[in-house]
Amino acid sequence: MEPIEKERLQSLLDSFLNEDVYLHLETTNGAYASHFDESFFSASAYIRNALISYEHGVVAGNGPYRVGLKLNIGWVYGEGLTHFELDKKGRLLMAGHGPDGKLGVAFELSRTPFDD
Numbered sequence: 170m171e172p173i174e175k176e177r178l179q180s181l182l183d184s185f186l187n188e189d190v191y192l193h194l195e196t197t198n199g200a201y202a203s204h205f206d207e208s209f210f211s212a213s214a215y216i217r218n219a220l221i222s223y224e225h226g227v228v229a230g231n232g233p234y235r236v237g238l239k240l241n242i243g244w245v246y247g248e249g250l251t252h253f254e255l256d257k258k259g260r261l262l263m264a265g266h267g268p269d270g271k272l273g274v275a276f277e278l279s280r281t282p283f284d285d
Contacts, residue, residue: 170252170264175228178253181261182226182236185278192219193277194247218282221245233265236276247276 223238237246249265
C-alpha cells in the first residue's frame with residue numbers, strides 16, 4: 170500500500186460508480202487490547218461482502234482522509250484513512266494506520282466477493 174494521493178484515490182472511486190460492488194469495512198480501536206487492561210474501552214465494527222452501489226464517492230480531508238459513498242438510501246463512510254492500493258484482483262483497498270503503524274480502519278471495494 171502507498172500513502173493516499175487524493176486525486177488518484179478519487180479517480181479510482183469514480184471507476185466503481187453505479188456498479189454493484191462488495192464492501193468490506195472494519196474498524197477497531199484495539200478490540201484485542203482489553204484483555205491487557207480491563208479498564209480499556211474497546212469498540213469495533215465489521216461488515217464483509219455487503220453488496221452496494223453508490224452514485225457519488227468523495228475523498229475528504231487533508232490526511233488522514235475520509236471516504237464517503239452516497240448510496241440511494243444514505244451514506245457509508247470510513248474515516249482515518251492513510252493508505253490505498255488497487256490490487257492484482259482489481260480491488261480498491263484503503264486502510265488507516267495510526268502513528269504506531271497499527272491498523273485502525275479497513276475500507277475495501279471489489280467487483281467480486283472477498284474470499285480471503
